[in-house]
Amino acid sequence: MTATAALTLTWDDVPWKSDASQRLSRTQRARITSTYKAAVPADIATMTFAIDAQVAAEADDARDAIARFDAELSMMFPDGEFAPLSSVLLRTESASSSQIENITAGARALALAEIGIAKHGSNATLVAANVDAMNRAVALADKVTPDTILDIHEALMRGQDHANPGRFRDEQVWVGASPTPHGAMFVPPHHDRVRASIDDLCAFTARTDIPLLTQAALAHAQFETIHPFNDGNGRTGRALVHALLKGGGATTQTTLPVSAGLLNDTDAYFDALTAYRQGDPSPIVERFAQASFSAVDNGRLLAKDLNTAHQDWTARLTMRRHAVVWRVLPVLISQPAITSALIQDHTNVSQPAADNAIRQLMEAGIVEKASGIQRNIVYLAKDVITALDEFAARARRG
Structure with a gap:
């Protein structure tokens, strides 16, 4: 079996109990069966990945561009005045990551939210929470553990009870507007599989035999496939990328706004996640490399x-x-x-x-x-x- 084939998802048949009180159309009811299929992610802690050679080279070049950008910024402002720029870039990354989830806030609104002047639950306060989560991710970059991931999620989703902040999900979730898992765009693993998959992912992030940006892109795709939370998975998963970039030494003084680079083609980003789940890891690595170059230029x-x-x-x-x-x-x-x-x-x-x-x-x-x-x-x-x-x-x- 090749590495690409090993990465391809398998599926669990999970029992489904219909809710008679749920209002469904005839078409929706016709789709429902006694079971549904939930993804079973491959274990990647020791996997060998088949990355297209040109994509791998582009990712290495992007990693070097990130490091140069980090060094340039340290010389741009007088001594002692670089730290504020680092804060600004982290804020722009948080705003861009939120915007991928259609949570938008202008610079004025976000600045006001960060000093406590915004309506509770507004987009600006949600983005401000993402800023806190990004800060947590960077601060905890030395080692990615399940507790690290929970801490990031708690900061991101604090006050949003539906998301069960800081706790892995204990129920099935699915992606898409379908009222049941039947016909959903993607059904992540059953919640009983989440903790083991997260443990495997954390072991993967500790590896040093994979080029850093490639590793960050693959870890992100695996995290999104596991989908370990009721809500906030995308933003938590993108924060995880920055923990890896910081822990791997690509960024030392700033946060590269990678999500801003992803924003210019979100369809390609989501298609790359789908390709990863189908066994092809190259598109998500390529997308992160391209996003990094774009983020460096914009930054x-x-x-x-x-x-x-x-x-x-x-x-x-x-x-x-x-x-x-x-x-x-x-x-x-x-x-x-x-x-x-x-x-x-x-x-x-x-x-x-x-x-x-x-x-x-x-x-x-x-x-x-x-x-x-x-x-x-x-x-x-x-x-x-x-x-x-x-x-x-x-x-x-x-």
């Missing part, structure tokens, strides 16, 4: 725009270098929606000092008061908001 433009904004700000300010306002500029790169309290917290200054710094920023045209917000006085760095929205537009266009 460079975003970094350039933010660096230009930072240089423009420094030219507008005439205060002495020890003034508080200079310490606020990196905060604005990281968080383009600010309040006096946020400035006090980030720079450890008094309210009068924070208020004075905000006044100076307004006089220089660097921030403006946000409109339409009650109870809170919020100021926006319009240059950063514009740069982030332009990044998102480029990702959609490809």
Whole structure:
């Protein structure tokens, strides 16, 4: 048996008990039988993968491009001011990953959500939760374990009881609009198989004999095939990619917005996942390589725009270098929606000092008061908001 054949899914016949109270059409009822077929993922911990040679080479080139991008960014901003750019790139990756699931939020809305100004359950708060999950993934990158995955999911889906945050599913799920597994687009493994499959996946991520980006793409595809949660699988699985890139040393100081690269052709991404389940691992590796190149190009433009904004700000300010306002500029790169309290917290200054710094920023045209917000006085760095929205537009266009 070849490696490709070994990867192909097999199927369980699982008993199905019909719910008489469920309203179904005649066509839907005609599809229902006493059993349904649920996927049985192959064990990949020790598998040898047959990757197309050209695709493998492209993935290696993409991994090198990621490392160069990471090194470039560390030199773009003055000492001590790179960390905010890292935060921005992580936020853009989180927003793009959410958008693949049709959860969209503009830069202004997301910036406000991250300081607690958004309706509970809004798209912006969901994306903000994805930012937290990405942070968890990067922080836990040393070793991928079942607990690591649960921790990422808990951060992502906190407060969404239907998803059972931080716990593997204990019921059957399926992909597609079908009211039963019969006729669904894809039926992941029965929940009794989830933990063993996750253990196998974690063992796979510990291997060092597979090129890093190829390994990350395969791990992601296997995770999506296992589909271990009631909801949030796609976003958790893409966060897992960043844990692997960080743990493997491709990224050291930043988060490459790979999901932004996937956004320009989501059909190809989902087709590649299907191909993986049918035994061909090359398309998902190719898609991640292409997405990485696209993400590097788009990320460079975003970094350039933010660096230009930072240089423009420094030219507008005439205060002495020890003034508080200079310490606020990196905060604005990281968080383009600010309040006096946020400035006090980030720079450890008094309210009068924070208020004075905000006044100076307004006089220089660097921030403006946000409109339409009650109870809170919020100021926006319009240059950063514009740069982030332009990044998102480029990702959609490809």
